[in-house]
Amino acid sequence: MKNRITWDFLMTRYPVFFPLVLLVLSVAINLYLQPNMFQLSTLNSNMRVFLPLILLTVGQAIVLIAGGIDISVGGIVSVVNTILATRVGLEGSSELMWQYVLISLLVGALAGAINGFFIAYLRLQPIITTYATSFLYAGFALFILPNPGGGIPSAIASVYRTSTPLSLPLAFYVIAILLLVWAYVSSTRYGKYLFAVGGKAEAAYETAVPVTLVQFSAYVISGFMAALAGIAITMLSGSGNADIGNPMTLNSITAVVIGGNAFSGGIGGVAGPILGAITLSVIQNIISFSHINTWWETLVKATIIVAALAAPGVINLFRRRRA
Amino acid sequence: MPESLSARNIVKRYGGVVALSDGNLDVHTGEVVALIGANGSGKSTMSKVINGVVVLDGGQLLLDNNPVHWSSPQAAKNLGIATVFQELSLIPQMTVAENIWLTREPMTAIGTVNRKVLHEKTEELLSLFRGTYKVDLHPDDPIVSLPSDEKQIIEILKAISFDPWLIILDEATASLDSRQVQRLFELVEDWKEAGKAIIFVSHRMEEIFRIADRYSVLRNGKTVGAGDMKDVSEKELVKLMIEKESVFEYIRKDSKNGENEEKPVCLEVKELQTVTLKGINFSVREGELVGIGGLRGQGQRELLHSLFGDVPYSGTVKLFGNGYKFKHPREAMQIGLALVPGDRGREGLLSIRSILDNLQLPSWPRYGFPLRIKKAKRDAEQVGESLNLKMAGLEEPVSSLSGGNAQKVVLGKWLVRKPKLFLLDDPTKGVDVGTKAEIYSLLTQLCDEGKTILFYSSDDEELIGLCDRVLVLHDGIIRTELSGPSLTKENLISASLGVSNGFHPESRTGGTL
């Protein structure tokens, strides 16, 4: 009985526990296969690649906490990427870059606001709404940049790619800031509202929580984070491509769930999903370094991910058997 | 602080359903107004009009005789109106403390929730009901893990946490046991003294006469009477509510006690143990109506659910002469068991499905392939009629029903199947007096037909009035069995408190129980 409470306690009160175990495990395997993994240059080159997904995942996590889902985030990433690639250009100045970074963030928030408007105020179902807007955004990105090309000055891109202040990858600082901001936000009243709305919207409404506003804001945050992800991936690739964000959407959702947030809303946080995003990427590395037969790679990777998703359930099943 | 609130000629429609056609209510500080009426008469709707949860279709709200208009629940709340919702307004995933203080959390200088103060203030509130919880409640307990009575208490604490001047208690006592009700009433007296106004909704006449100063009666969405409690009798109130002479006759079957002796035993339980139950032994004969008493959370729910195959247990259960160990309620149903669960929203209903689908859910396999829908409808209609179900039609969603009518659906779905042994977990919770009487006569009739009923109720009167004998649970065991002359309210209460029959140790020494 006591034992059971401890496990459930860990799983429900500390949703970060399991994703942390997964991450440690996968990092250990990766380290075994790639001993120089923690060398600064290797670490940095990995983290800079993971960061866009991490940023996207944070926004997705907040929407999921608030009881929604956002499958238009990839589209928003593409829009931001094409804006930067066409407006700043390969020859642009760093002032111009700053200017369009700000504009991109506004555009991301605006795109999120469009989602939020339809979902919170017109009360449309989130999956199908963001599916529809994902066409709007992806189409808009293609409209801005019909053919891949353009980009940002390589000097600016290399700031992102090579900065390692105090011998730590830039991404670590970004993650630290994200965690700090979340630690703050989740303990504000607004943070409680997010959980309340995701938990049971009717009850929250009867308790005088501004439900629609909170739902709306979650999508704005998600749009904003998608814009940050768009900026990051533009800095990483240095170029523009209207389809750049599309494949990222489903990964962000998987990362959030591996990170321990419930699909039904009202539970979880942001730290778990960040770990989840890193774990997903590390798994890819493991596949690379383990030199399995190419034809098996996709199968093995997918199986590992399914196993990771199912692991808590297997443990629970096993525990219940014993009890 | 306002002195009074009045609702005048309130009209409220839900789609085509008129919930209120002419609702009127006055409430002043320092008094308790009982809002009474049959199921579906519009009491909850009236509450939601007053606290701004629904939009008015007509009529007016006056605060100190000035018209007011709520644009959201927020507006009403800001002016000191608090509500205990019949269906509760708690977020299951959040903790007790977070739920109580949602939207009014104590803050620190940097805008975060001050957890320390939050804790202290929650502990303070929780202490108001201390002693009535099964295990002590903690501010950090998540709501999901609580039993329904404790949820109800949290909902009450949540309502009073911001020191409102008007408190609406919409069937706040329906899930509480007598001790908890007692505690609540003591608080209500305090509030009254402190100059608060209270609107009290309940189907228990005894409670109304105990606590209310004035009354207001709704019938079919129209206010048909109001006045001072001291000027009316129970009979008169009932007549106002349901346009019938008193239906208040519990059908005691003392005479039958002997008869049952010869009937075969249909349920025999030996050393039944679960997480809360610590070895239950009893047997029930065919045609008996056996009550289960005790305070809430002593294992009554678990007993009924384990007999129904919903909760795993150890020990032996013999039904109709054979031993069984069900792994799923379906197996229990197949040999003629039926369970009416205590939490109708969570365990008894499919909210967005039609009334027909709800009534027939356990019985579909009996209608062949393809399902004979016409016959299913006829059967459902019959049950509806026999229970006096107030509905717009079988195809309407069950969520459109009032609380009491929804409860009838939960009971009614088993009547379609004609089971042999009924397990009832507080089946009249939230049911109005008229319907209650009908349910009582239905239950006695079922027993006469040879059906057996195991019946838990949080209403002691009900147990005493209806049952052949009552098993009183305390702390997971049957502490006392009461029957015949020993089945009195006094004995029931003392047994509930864990005091053996005949002895009055500890607190009750000075009493005349």
Added chain:
Amino acid sequence: MKRFSVSPPVAALILAIVLFLLSGFLPNSYGSNVDIAIAQATNIVRLAVFLGVIAAGQTLVIISGSEGIDLSAGSVVTLTAILTYVYVSGENDRVLIALLISLGVGAVIGMLNGIGVTFLKVSPFVMTLGMSGVVTGAIIVVNHGTVSGRIAPIMTRLIARPVSPSIPIPGAVVIWLIFGVLMWLLLERTAFGKNLFAIGVNRVTAKLSGVNVTWTNLATYSLAGALAGFGGFLLVGNTGVVHIQLGQPFLFPSIAAVAVGGTLLSGGKGSYWGTMAGAIVLTLITSLLTTMQMPDSVRRMVLGGTLLILISIYGRQRSLRL
């Protein structure tokens, strides 16, 4: 006062017809030529069949609630199409067995989804997404570029060609209508269907009313897999060829078709008629956008906008404030 309400399937169908009629005014459209109009309409319905069948399983899992969804449908379609193609290899008498293989393989994959969702409590979205990866991986392992086969003439005859020269309705459409009736029977006239709706709304209530929640849920995912398998079988009968991405383009449209058809994405309420109407509406919109000359970017935006408008018309949820 009687509420005025049109059920979502009917609304979607009316909308489809109106859109189609309006499209006559577009440049390059059928204009006043009735023959072409009919040919075009038939063609659209024919194309909708495959989306419609693939969306059938989707409808079931979505109705089953608890965020039910099947993201592996696309890869299952691909897999069974490839299996059919390889196994049949041009011989009519192998078609029936190929159909059974398709259904069986689909059902097994669906059952794995179901096990993950019911016993291991993985959320359906990621469980089926992961399974989609596994199936794709399996396809690559099994046939890295070495698919060899051919569909049988009878499949082409029954699926892709008109019923008879005088009745210019493709066989697939007839199959779809029969399929629709069966789906209706399953959902509305069997205890399984009723139980499915029940678990979609409230699993605790369902269990306490004797519904075997675990089994129903498992059966639903298995059935959904089998139906996706059937979709793959039909699809290859129409395309006549296979490739690794055959089914993937149908995945998200299949969810959209369910939503446009008025089925509640949170479960417990919906119909297959709605999904059929939704499939027609979606196919129609894509077809219309095809014949209109506009850049792909604009086309995507128009598609997104149209979808938004569609669901705004009748996909709105209950207000919190009544």
Added chain:
Amino acid sequence: GPQATEAPTQPPAPTAPAATEEPATTEEPIESGFTIGISNPFISSEYRTQMIAELIEVNQEYMAADITTELVIESADTDVAGQIQQLQNLMAQDVDAILVNPGDVSGLNATLQEALDQGIIVISVDQELDVPGVYNVGIDQKAWAMESAEWLAEKLGGEGDIVLIEGFPGHPANVARMEGVSEVLANYPGINVLATDTGRWDEATGQQVMSNFLAAYPNLDGYWTQDGMAIGALQAVMAANPAEWPQGVGEGRCQFLNLWEEALTMNPDFDSIAVANHPGVSPTGLRIAVNMLQGKEVDESTLGGANGLSFVLPLAAVITSENLDEGLAMCEGQPDAYLLDNIMTEEEVQQFFVQ
């Protein structure tokens, strides 16, 4: 191999003109023991599976001769970030050369530059990249499209209504091909393009688009398309079976040739042309990479492209009604999805090197 080194392998000096300035070039070139990395961001297509299979096969030859020790294949469905990760992982495994089939025309530039800086030979296959120092190996996409467009125009006698089904709009290969088509059609003013749509390089979509076109334009004279969409388009024509079949362009894939044969049984007048964008360019690229690693000097006069670093390979096969039998014979024993292919032999690639 015994020579496996942890130090980056030195690229032959003349081939890295702008990128690196080697301080101390080893005199004798390393002749064997090479590790070669493959980065491929898209696997869900028969082209890519055939490509990977052929790479493995060609590498076997070199392994047997102890010239290469390992072929590290990074192949998965992934995005730009994912392919960057692939490339980084290859670098982390000390490969001597990288063959990359880029999923993005410029998104990999900085990462590829890092590889060049480490002295790794980088060859982009199937898709030309504009990075100084990166070699390209592939066919001329534009010329490829012009070949079939020219055929169609001639077939129609320079007169008639046609539709175009293109691949992914904006994809560089598609852009180049459509440019070629426009250039050809500009010479035939009698040919009227009624509509253009995207079939997303996908058979099912191609079939759907063609069905729509057939319904909208019952009197269509011809259609131009490319790759797998050609199969879908022909399926649509066969399903609709209009009184007058439009003339259409096909694909150099066995599946198409079989379908062509079948179509002839329905309509003996049907004619087509099948050209293949063949995956054999990648194994040919592998041969080029090995030769470069072995220190052979590239004959720059044989190269083309923007940076003068592109190996332009000839088309593999052009099948018309005249040589359909030959084409079918080539498909003998091959899977249906097999693209008519040509991998240059070791001798043939010597044409690119200074003798």
